Amino acid sequence: MTNDIIIQKNKIRIYKGYRIFAVDGSELRIEKNKSTEKYFRQRANSAENKTSARISVLYDVTSDFVLDAQIGSLETEKREMAVSNINCFSGYFHSKDIVVFDRGYPSRKMISFMTEMNCKYLMRL
Numbered sequence: 001m002t003n004d005i006i007i008q009k010n011k012i013r014i015y016k017g018y019r020i021f022a023v024d025g026s027e028l029r030i031e032k033n034k035s036t037e038k039y040f041r042q043r044a045n046s047a048e049n050k051t052s053a054r055i056s057v058l059y060d061v062t063s064d065f066v067l068d069a070q071i072g073s074l075e076t077e078k079r080e081m082a083v084s085n086i087n088c089f090s091g092y093f094h095s096k097d098i099v100v101f102d103r104g105y106p107s108r109k110m111i112s113f114m115t116e117m118n119c120k121y122l123m124r125l
Helices: 002-007 034-037 078-092 108-116
Strands: 019-031 050-060 063-070 095-103 120-123
Touching: 019 078, 050 078, 063 078, 078 108, 108 120
Parallel strands: 019 095, 095 120
Antiparallel strands: 019 050, 050 063
């Protein structure tokens, strides 16, 4: 697993005593075919031969490493994908980590989740 290699080799840099991570997502346009159209859907205003997927990434800001990436249908909520990103890396978090989230992520549920993870976080409002 990439996480194991990055952690074991101490590839994550420290900034003022902290490891800084970010979670962000986007839409990804992919070619429409029988395989993709079963799982991904076409946007109402997109080209006929394209479908869209939602992606989410947990990224080490100071070391330029993607620690986890998720891909799903547009029906998958971005907070749900962020939780999956965090869960995939949860065994590596410690008290000197900060996870930064862009707007759209703050919610009571997300704040509760991050608090339960015992991880510091910053969310853009």
